[in-house]
Amino acid sequence: xxxxxxxxxxxxxxxxxxxxxxxxxxxxxxxxxxxxxxxxxxxxxxxxxxxxxxxxxxxxxxxxxxxxxxxxxxxxxxxxxxxxxxxxxxxxxxxxxxxxxxxxxxxxxxxxxxxxxxxxxxxxxxxxxxxxxxxxxxxxxxxxxxxxxxxxxxxxxxxxxxxxxxxxxxxxxxxxxxxxxxxxxxxxxxxxxxxxxxxxxxxxxxxxxxxxxxxxxxxxxxxxxxxxxxxxxxxxxxxxxxxxxxxxxxxxxxxxxxxxxxxxxxxxxxxxxxxxxxxxxxxxxxxxxxxxxxxxxxxxxxxxxxxxxxxxxxxxxxxx
Amino acid sequence: xxxxxxxxxxxxxxxxxxxxxxxxxxxxxxxxxxxxxxxxxxxxxxxxxxxxxxxxxxxxxxxxxxxxxxxxxxxxxxxxxxxxxxxxxxxxxxxxxxxxxxxxxxxxxxxxxxxxxxxxxxxxxxxxxxxxxxxxxxxxxxxxxxxxxxxxxxxxxxxxxxxxxxxxxxxxxxxxxxxxxxxxxxxxxxxxxxxxxxxxxxxxxxxxxxxxxxxxxxxxxxxxxxxxxxxxxxxxxxxxxxxxxxxxxxxxxxxxxxxxxxxxxxxxxxxxxxxxxxxxxxxxxxxxxxxxxxxxxxxxxxxxxxxxxxxxxxxxxxxxxxxxxxxxxxxxxxxxxxxxxxxxxxxxxxxxxxxxxxxxxxxxxxxxxxxxxxxxxxxxxxxxxxxxxxxxxxxxxxxxxxxxxxxxxxxxxxxxxxxxxxxxxxxxxxxxxxxxxxxxxxxxxxxxxxxxxxxxxxxxxxxxxxxxxxxxxxxxxxxxxxxxxxxxxxxxxxxxxxxxxxxxxxxxxxxxxxxxxxxxxxxxxxxxxxxxxxxxxx
Numbered sequence: 001x002x003x004x005x006x007x008x009x010x011x012x013x014x015x016x017x018x019x020x021x022x023x024x025x026x027x028x029x030x031x032x033x034x035x036x037x038x039x040x041x042x043x044x045x046x047x048x049x050x051x052x053x054x055x056x057x058x059x060x061x062x063x064x065x066x067x068x069x070x071x072x073x074x075x076x077x078x079x080x081x082x083x084x085x086x087x088x089x090x091x092x093x094x095x096x097x098x099x100x101x102x103x104x105x106x107x108x109x110x111x112x113x114x115x116x117x118x119x120x121x122x123x124x125x126x127x128x129x130x131x132x133x134x135x136x137x138x139x140x141x142x143x144x145x146x147x148x149x150x151x152x153x154x155x156x157x158x159x160x161x162x163x164x165x166x167x168x169x170x171x172x173x174x175x176x177x178x179x180x181x182x183x184x185x186x187x188x189x190x191x192x193x194x195x196x197x198x199x200x201x202x203x204x205x206x207x208x209x210x211x212x213x214x215x216x217x218x219x220x221x222x223x224x225x226x227x228x229x230x231x232x233x234x235x236x237x238x239x240x241x242x243x244x245x246x247x248x249x250x251x252x253x254x255x256x257x258x259x260x261x262x263x264x265x266x267x268x269x270x271x272x273x274x275x276x277x278x279x280x281x282x283x284x285x286x287x288x289x290x291x292x293x294x295x296x297x298x299x300x301x302x303x304x305x306x307x308x309x310x311x312x313x314x315x316x317x318x319x320x
Numbered sequence: 321x322x323x324x325x326x327x328x329x330x331x332x333x334x335x336x337x338x339x340x341x342x343x344x345x346x347x348x349x350x351x352x353x354x355x356x357x358x359x360x361x362x363x364x365x366x367x368x369x370x371x372x373x374x375x376x377x378x379x380x381x382x383x384x385x386x387x388x389x390x391x392x393x394x395x396x397x398x399x400x401x402x403x404x405x406x407x408x409x410x411x412x413x414x415x416x417x418x419x420x421x422x423x424x425x426x427x428x429x430x431x432x433x434x435x436x437x438x439x440x441x442x443x444x445x446x447x448x449x450x451x452x453x454x455x456x457x458x459x460x461x462x463x464x465x466x467x468x469x470x471x472x473x474x475x476x477x478x479x480x481x482x483x484x485x486x487x488x489x490x491x492x493x494x495x496x497x498x499x500x501x502x503x504x505x506x507x508x509x510x511x512x513x514x515x516x517x518x519x520x521x522x523x524x525x526x527x528x529x530x531x532x533x534x535x536x537x538x539x540x541x542x543x544x545x546x547x548x549x550x551x552x553x554x555x556x557x558x559x560x561x562x563x564x565x566x567x568x569x570x571x572x573x574x575x576x577x578x579x580x581x582x583x584x585x586x587x588x589x590x591x592x593x594x595x596x597x598x599x600x601x602x603x604x605x606x607x608x609x610x611x612x613x614x615x616x617x618x619x620x621x622x623x624x625x626x627x628x629x630x631x632x633x634x635x636x637x638x639x640x641x642x643x644x645x646x647x648x649x650x651x652x653x654x655x656x657x658x659x660x661x662x663x664x665x666x667x668x669x670x671x672x673x674x675x676x677x678x679x680x681x682x683x684x685x686x687x688x689x690x691x692x693x694x695x696x697x698x699x700x701x702x703x704x705x706x707x708x709x710x711x712x713x714x715x716x717x718x719x720x721x722x723x724x725x726x727x728x729x730x731x732x733x734x735x736x737x738x739x740x741x742x743x744x745x746x747x748x749x750x751x752x753x754x755x756x757x758x759x760x761x762x763x764x765x766x767x768x769x770x771x772x773x774x775x776x777x778x779x780x781x782x783x784x785x786x787x788x789x790x791x792x793x794x795x796x797x798x799x800x801x802x803x804x805x806x807x808x809x810x811x812x813x814x815x816x817x818x819x820x821x822x823x824x825x826x827x828x829x830x831x832x833x834x835x836x837x838x839x840x841x842x843x844x845x846x847x848x849x850x851x852x853x854x855x856x857x858x
Contacts, residue, residue: 052759077765089756093778103764103774144764 001025002184003152008058010041010048018044020208022058026184026201031175033199034188035231040205042188043086046154049186050083051076063151082145082183086157088137090129096136097125100144111147118177119143135166142174146181153178153185159194171197192232196220204228220248226311235309236285243310249275251307252287258302264293332680332768339676342669343688346736349706350572350698356562356709357569368554368563372545376567380546380574383468383539384532390472391528394620395479396521400509401613403487406602413617414484415848418477420624422840424797424814425474426537427833430821431628432470433541436461441631467542471535473624475528480620482524486517526582533575534699536800537818547571548800551701565709568702575697629837635830643831647816652835655796655812658727662734663791666742667784669735674747675772679758689743696740703733704804730805734795741794742787749783750776782850789847793840 003026011017018041026032036042047053049060051067051074059069062081067074090099101112116122119139129137138158145153158174159167175198178185189195195202196216204211204219204227212224223229226246235246262278262285274289280301293299402414420428434440438458446454490513498508514521536548545553547567555564605613636643673692677685695703711723723729757779761771777784799814806815813832820829 047759050759050763052762076759076762077767081763083759083763085756085760087754087756089754089760091757091760091775091779103761103766103770148764 002028002030002063003186004059004061005049006059006061008045008048008060009056010044010053011056017056017208019048019055022205022208022210024203024210024213026186028184029179029182030200031178031185031187031198033195033202034186034205035192035195035202036188036190036205038190041208042190042205043156045205046083046156046186046188049152050081050154051079052083080148080151082148082150082153084138084141084145084153084155084158086160088134088141088161090132090137090140092129095126095128096121096132096140099129099140100147102144104147108148111149115143115147118146118180120173134162135170138162138170139173142177146177146183149181150183153183155185155187157189158187159189159191168197174198196232204231223309229309229311234286236280236287237283238308239281245308245310247303247307247309249286250288252285252301252303254287254289254293255300255302258300260301261298262301264295264297264299266295267293332676335676335768336680336682336685339673339685339688342672343692345732346692346695346739349703349710349733349736352710352713353565353568353572353702353706356565356713368550368567372550376545376547376550379464379544380533383464383471383544383546384529386465386468387471387475387532388525388528390469391476391479391525392521394472394476394624395524396483398617398620399480399483399487400513401617403484404603405605405613407605407610407613409614409617413621415845416621416625417480417617418848419621419841419844420474421477421793422837422844423474423625423628423833424537424799424817424836425471425531425535426541426799426818426821427632427836428470428474428624428628429467429538429541430817430826430829431631431833432466433461434826435627435631436466462542464542464544467538467544471532471538473620475531476620476624478527478531479521479524482520483517486520487513490516523582526578529578530575530697530699533571534701534800536701536803537821541822547574548699548701551699551705552800555705561705561709564705568699568705571699571702575699579694579697629834632830632834632837635827636834639827639830642828648831648835651811651813651816651832652839654810655814655836656839658730658734658812659792659795662731662738662795663742663788665731666735666739666791667746667788670739670742670746670787671772671776671784674743674750675768675776678750679768679771693740693743695736696738698737700733700737700798700800701804703737704801707733707805725805725807727807730802730807733801733805734798737798737801738791738794742791745783745786745790746780749780753779785850786847789843789850793843796836796839 005025006023008019008022009017010019022045024032034042034045044053048055048068054073055068060067061069062079065074066072067079090096091102094102097112100115101109113122116125119142121136121139121143124132124136127136129140132140138161142155142158155174159170162170171194178198187194187199199216201214202216202219203213206227212219212228214222219228220232223232226235229235229246234249236249236252238245238247260280262280264276264278265284266277267289268275268277269292274292276287276289276293278285278287278299285301287301398413398417402410402417436442436457443454443457446457494512494516495508498512503511533546534548535546536552539546539549540552547570551564551567551571554560554567673685673689677689707729708724711729753776757775758771761775766774796812797814799818802812802815803818806812811819813836817829817832817836820826820832
C-alpha cells in the first residue's frame with residue numbers, strides 16, 4: 001500500500017478524542033474522499049497527515065517511509081505532501097506565479113509551464129490574489145501543491161467556497177488534473193456530491209472512527225449502518241412486522257395499483273422530474289415522478305424486495 | 321529528511337527560551353520593587369499614611385473621574401456623528417479629531433493656564449472691553465477641576481478612536497432593528513449602541529486612566545498631589561526611597577484594579593461583535609442638525625488642538641529673537657534619535673513576542689505576552705524607580721554608576737513602558753491573517769525564521785509602520801521616565817518644555833512645544849494615510 005494509517009489517535013481533551021482509532025490504506029494514484037459532518041475532525045486528520053498537528057499514537061507510512069511512528073516525527077516541511085487549504089491561502093503580497101513558485105526547489109521549476117497549462121492559469125501569472133476569482137484562486141493553490149510533485153495531495157473542502165454554478169466544472173477540472181498527474185489524493189468534504197463525483201473510494205468518518213471505507217457504488221447500495229446510509233442520501237423508513245427497513249427514493253416507483261398507498265404533501269419541480277414528499281404510515285417518504293402530483297392526492301407506490309436495506313434496531317438511535 | 325525521535329517535543333524550543341529570557345528582563349524592575357517593599361519598609365510611610373496618603377488617593381481618583389467624564393463628552397459624540405452621517409467637513413473632522421494626541425498633556429496644561437492667566441489674552445481682552453465682567457474671570461485656575469477638563473481635551477482621542485471603530489463596526493442591522501422596534505435615534509444610541517460598544521469604549525477609557533495615573537508634568541505644575549507626584553516628592557524631596565517604593569506598589573495596586581476592570585469588560589467583546597452585520601451606510605444630515613453636528617465635532621478640535629497651537633505659534637513669533645536655534649536643533653535631534661531607536665527596538669521585541677505566541681501555541685507564551693504588556697499600565701515614575709533599584713542593588717556598584725543615567729537604561733525603560741503600544745497594531749494585523757498562512761508556509765518548507773521573513777514581515781508592513789509611529793509619538797511626549805533616567809546633560813524637547821514651563825518661562829518653551837506638536841501632527845497625518853491604504857488593501 002502507498003499510504004498506510006494505523007491506529008491513529010488524536011485528542012485535545014483526553015476524555016473526548018477527536019480521532020479514536022483510525023486505520024485505512026490507499027493505493028498509488030487513488031482519490032480517497034473523507035466524508036464527515038462539520039466539526040467531526042476531518043481537517044484535524046489532514047493536518048495530522050501533513051505533520052501540522054501532532055498525533056498521540058499510531059503510525060503513518062507514506063511510500064514505505066514512516067512519517068509518524070513510535071519515536072518518529074518527520075517535520076511538515078520535510079514530508080512530500082501537498083496541502084490545499086479550505087480558504088485558499090494565497091499570500092497577498094505575491095502575484096500568482098510568485099505564489100506558485102514560493103520556496104520551490106530549483107529542480108521543480110521546469111514544471112511551471114506544464115502546471116500553468118494544466119490548471120489554465122498561464123494568462124493570469126502576474127495577477128495578485130485579490131484580482132483572481134474564487135475558482136482561479138483555488139486552481140492556483142492546487143498548482144502550488146502539484147508543482148512540487150507531492151507523493152500525497154491533501155484537499156480540505158476545496159469546493160466549499162465556490163458557488164454551485166462553477167462547483168461542478170471545478171470538480172471535473174481538479175479530477176482531470178489529479179488523474180493526469182497520477183497524484184494520490186485525500187479529499188476531505190462534507191458534501192456527498194463531491195465524494196460521489198471524483199472519489200475512487202469513500203471513507204465515512206463519525207465519532208472519531210471509520211464507519212465504512214469502500215467504493216462509492218457499494219457504499220450507496222450496501223451501507224454498513226444507518227448513518228452511512230443517511231449521509232449518502234435520503235432513506236424512506238418502512239416497518240415490516242417488528243423489523244425496520246429502508247429504501248432509497250430512486251428505488252420507489254409510482255404504479256397504478258399496489259399495497260402501498262401514499263398521501264402527497266408537496267411536489268417539487270426539479271427539471272427532468274418531480275421530487276415528491278408524501279406521508280406513508282406516519283413516516284415522511286420521498287420519491288420521484290415523471291408527472292406532477294397534486295397535494296393531498298393519494299397515489300400507489302411500489303419497490304423491489306431486494307432494494308430494501310435492513311439495519312440493527314439500535315442503529316437508528318446510535319448517533320442521536 | 322530530518323527525523324525527530326521524540327513525540328513530546330516542544331516546537332520552536334529555542335525561540336521560546338529566548339522569549340522567556342527577554343520577558344524576565346522586562347519584568348525584573350517591577351519584581352525588584354516588590355522584593356524591596358517587603359525587605360526594606362520606609363520610615364516615613366506611617367507619617368505619609370497619617371498626613372497625605374488619603375489626599376493622594378482622593379486626588380488621583382477625583383482627577384480620573386473628571387478627566388474620564390470630559391474624554392467621554394469630547395470623544396463619544398463626534399465619533400457617533402462621524403461614523404453615521406455624511407456632511408461637508410466630515411472627512412476634515414475625521415482627520416483632525418485625533419490630532420490632540422500630538423500635544424502632550426503637560427503642554428496643554430501650561431498653555432491654557434497662560435491663556436487664562438491675569439496677563440493672558442482672555443482676561444486682558446475683558447479688562448479692556450468689559451471691565452465689569454473681567455473680575456469674574458480673575459480666579460485661580462490652577463485647580464484639579466481645570467486640570468481634569470484640560471486632560472480631557474488632551475486625552476479624548478483615545479475614547480474617540482475606540483468609539484469610532486466600534487460604531488463603524490456595529491453594522492446596520494442593530495440600528496435597523498432598534499428603529500423597527502420603535503426606538504428614536506437618541507434612544508437607539510443610549511439603549512442599543514452604547515451598551516454594545518461599551519467594551520471598546522472602556523478599553524479607550526482604560527488608556528485614559530493609565531495616562532492620568534502616569535501624568536506628572538501637568539499635575540506638578542497645578543500643584544496637585546497624586547500618587548505619581550508623591551513618588552517624586554518622597555524620593556527627591558524626602559530622600560526616602562522606601563516610601564517611594566511603597567507608594568509605587570500602591571499605585572500598581574490601583575493600576576491592577578483598573579486592569580481587572582478592563583479585562584472583565586473586554587472579555588465580552590467577542591460576544592458583542594460576533595453577530596456583526598454589514599457596515600452602517602452613512603446618512604445625510606438635515607439642515608437643522610447640521611449646525612449642531614459642526615459644533616459637536618469642532619469644539620474638541622478647536623479647544624484640544626487649534627487654540628493651543630495658535631497660542632504657541634504666537635508665542636514663538638513673540639520670542640523669535642530669543643530662540644536658541646542651535647539648542648532647538650540639538651534637542652530635536654536628541655528627541656528623534658532616542659524616540660526612533662527605542663521605537664525600532666520596541667517593534668522588534670513586540671513582533672518577536674507576538675510571532676512566538678503565534679507559532680508556539682503554548683499557554684506560557686500567551687501568559688508572557690500578556691504580562692509584558694502590563695508595562696503600559698505602570699506609571700513611568702514606577703518603572704524609573706524599579707530600574708534604579710535594580711541597578712543600584714543587584715549589579716556591582718561600578719557598573720551601576722555607569723549604567724544609571726546611560727542611554728541603555730533609558731531605552732530599557734521605554735521598552736518596558738511602551739511595548740504594549742507597539743504590540744497593539746501588530747497584534748490586530750497578525751490576527752486578521754488566517755492561520756492557514758502559517759500552515760501553508762510550513763507545508764511549503766519554511767522554518768520559523770523564514771516564515772517571519774518571507775510572509776509575516778511583508779504582509780504586516782503597514783501594521784509595523786503604524787506601531788512605529790504610535791510608539792514614536794508616545795516616547796517623544798514622555799516625561800517622567802526621561803526626567804528620571806536621562807543621561808547627564810541630555811535633554812529632549814519634552815524635558816526642555818517642562819523645565820521652562822515649571823520655571824514660569826512659558827513663552828521660551830513654545831518653540832520646543834511647537835516642535836513636538838509639528839513632528840507629532842505630521843506623523844499622525846501620515847499614520848492616517850497608512851491606515852487608509854491598509855483599509856484599501858484588505
